[in-house]
Amino acid sequence: MKVNLMHGAGGEVMGELLRVITNLEHNNAGGIGLESLDDGAVIPLNGQNIVFTTDNHVVSPIFFPGGDIGRIAVCGTINDLAMMGGRPIALSCGMVIPEGFEVADLERIVASMDAALGECGANLVTGDTKVLERSALDTIVVNTAGIGVAERVVRDNGLSVGDKIIVSGTIGDHGIAIMAHREGFDFGGQIRSDVAPLWPLVEKALAAGDIHAMKDPTRGGFANAINEMARKSGVGIVIEEADLPFRASVRSAAGMLGLDPLEVANEGKVVMGVAPHDAETVLAALRSHPYGRDAAIVGEVVEGSHVVMRTAIGGERFIEPPVGDPVPRVC
């Protein structure tokens, strides 16, 4: 078997590749390791929970409405730490840069990284740079890794029946923004990426109530995140379509293209399962932060094994993990 692009698209096909790549015996340093494929690893050290994670970032185009590759690279890692309950402490950054890349662009990227770090009090403390021939690479690749400290570790598999499902804001903004910008669509108004470092928001939520599970709906979108949480927790979830927050522009853009905004990436959102009695206070805490203004309770954890959406017209449909490109099915 040779690796193809579908292997990177998330979903079942990517699972095949992951099985190969994660086939390690030495995969756990005493806490939560690679085997659980959570947002990050946890290493207990002297009574502290050290959270550790890494991510590679490529995005086309590298500058887009609402952000750039630098902001994504920092936020991706900070958010993965935050999803484990970890306060981000320090990041590393490895850049692979193609020959001919504009230094001015590098300066913009680094400034944007610095701003994102500043938003949550983290620091970028070490790094590495490689320059490759034009023929070997046609765009910049930014890797970040980060460590954080979690007072209480939050997993993605901790949902229990009765929990409320909360999303911290509008869904699908990043994916649709990138696509519109890259493909040159004019939807009659600019759609901006939501890319943002979530620790300050998550910190408020953690202080407000009992959060059982968290995940950031990045690749594969909300559909992928919610299914993974349900599967790993061994529960079913019912989502109310009418309660899902969407930006009108995102909804209409997705509608014009036949895309499902639940299946495209977000870079500044969190999906959480919250104990029912704490749901309102956690929601209030989220809404008190600018990045959580549009937070909403969108569903509930039930017995079972499927994620089902009650539609606005009174029907029900499954929310399924995307398998890459959508395939028409209407006869």
Next chain:
Amino acid sequence: MRTSGTIIIRGIVQGVGFRPFVYAKAREFGITGTVKNLGSEVEIHASGDRFEEFLEAVSRGTPLSQIDSVDVQNLRGGKTEGFTILESNSGSLSGFIPTDVAICDDCIADIFTRGGRYEGYWATSCVNCGPRYSIINTIPYDRERTSMAEFPVCPACESEYTDPACRRHHAQTIACAACGPGLALLRADGTPVAGDPIREAAALLDAGSIVAIRGIGGFHIACTEEAAGVLKCRLGRTEQPLAVMATPEEVERIAVVSDEERRILHSRERPIMVLEKRDPVSHPTISDLHTIGCMLPYTGLHHLLFANLAHPLLIMTSANLPGYPMITDLGVALERLPGQVDYILTHDRRIVNRCDDSVVRDGYIIRLSRGLAPKREAIDLGKGCILGVGPELNANISIYKGGFCITSPHVGNVRNPQTLAYLQETAERLGGLTGARYDRIVHDLHPQFLSTRYAREVAEATGAELLAVQHHRAHIAATTREECVGIAIDGVGYGDDATIWGGEVFAGRIPYLDRVAHLEVVPMPGGDLATRFPERMLYGILPTPEVRDILASRGWSDIELAVLVRQVERGLNVAATSSTGRVLDAAAALLGICRERTYDGEPAMKLESAAYAGKPSAWDLEYRQDGGCEVLSTRSLLAEACRRSAAGGRADDIAASFQYNLARGVAAMAVRAAEERGIPRVALSGGVAYNRAIRETIRTEIRNAGLEFIMNKDYPLGDGCISFGQVVYGGSVEE
């Protein structure tokens, strides 16, 4: 000359009055012995001088029975006094449960016999008629294993039940007003309405109320023609044609009924017949097509209702959200129907198995359900046991075991949790009734179908082998097992090459069907969105300034149009398809006949109605070769339609010509494929084949080329044949 023997009769012999029939014949020919029901066979021990005559008589069976084989062996056991009917036993399960059948003429006469014991009784039935599948829990079919078990018979019914001379001798559904299920008329809030339920319901319907009526296999929603507009608004289905139930005289007044159609209309299966209206534009609130779906009353309740009703016609649509299972349960009806209906006419006989009305057009089955299913077909597919889980839309399931394939009634669109659960329930129930232990489970090739997911789950639980079959190959497998050129024309199905097929010509013999020709592969901008909005298909196929102008003139905003143009340019979320349905949709869009599809097949059906009055003319057809396949250019056909339309051509003539030339092109490719390979026959399947003009053009072209033309009238042409085709295909693949 034999004077004794043990006779084993196999087939559908349960619930069809077989034992009383044998009993009556035994008396007629002076035979002593016993008769016993063993599930799918009856065992008769018989002795008497006129044994041979008796054997010949019982071998003919009863009206509802279906006999597969009759075996005679030496008499087992000793001789007995007289002739007795023994209790049923569950034996082998290769036979099957009879389907629900319409009330017979004798029972109708009973209901309207003044002073008779069945006068006015809604659930009157006998051994020759009434519900079967819908009330059965397990087989063998006996009252105690049906929902009639909750109604112990009164002495009068008991004496008819045990009287061998009576039509209700051993009729498991025997019931009368004293002992049987009763009726109630409720307001939508569940409170009862005083008075005779049928008379009151009829008066309310006449006055314009909308009434849910609990029938054999589920709830209908009924109203008069005048109330149709209100009903459509309440259901949120303003476009979809509704079926009607009417007196035979009224049906003849509305529609042109051929002898063959009249026979089917009056058959005991009593399907909805899609008939051509006498005046194509009449009854527009019921159907704005040139056709109308009509059925005759088929239960005692219906006959009593019409006897009390001033109107000769009622709209009768099944009570469900489109694509969801019909409501069978009163509790669910009370929860879901308020807001849609004003009253509920219900009975207290539990519906064990849901069963929608069957639908037939031109003798071809559109929906295989009440009266026709569970369908049982004798076919030799070897020793293995096979489950076909169907596609996603218009799904049902099929099970093969020991020489028979059983196909379930219509399940629906398996794309929501309720219908998936219904599919599962149907598979489990039929699997249980047939005693199936699967060796192989066959599913569609589409990676995301819920039915595929279900197939995987069953395979995992049972250890059965999984097999994926391409959708259109399943269509051909459902049509013939002979070597053929197979034409599959329908909506969309996942193809071998991960594009979306739907206008395909195959050659070979299952399981080796090579794709040899197809319609031009065209873009489907937005995937399923292009199915919902046919103007997207139109622009996908013809991305020209003229088409852009047409869309702009129809209210597309500059932004929407620019996004569509860009989407086609960039190929973002644009699928590639050779579907026939989508091409017809595009033509409907071009002619302004349908801008949004609100129900299955709407644009193509409206195109057919528009073409009905038109005169077809032959256009030039363009073919080319692509990857070893012959390809008919649909783009050039659509461009021709566009030119003629711009030049002020009549929409009906263009519609008729478009259909005619598309059909001619498909047929020509099939003929060439057959001649090249020396194959003597061409098979046709797929939902587009319901279109009379297209089907008959193909038939004529194939026959004119001296080839045999085959279609399967026993299974739907649309996706209701897929599970059967999957099973047949699965049975042809070596392990």
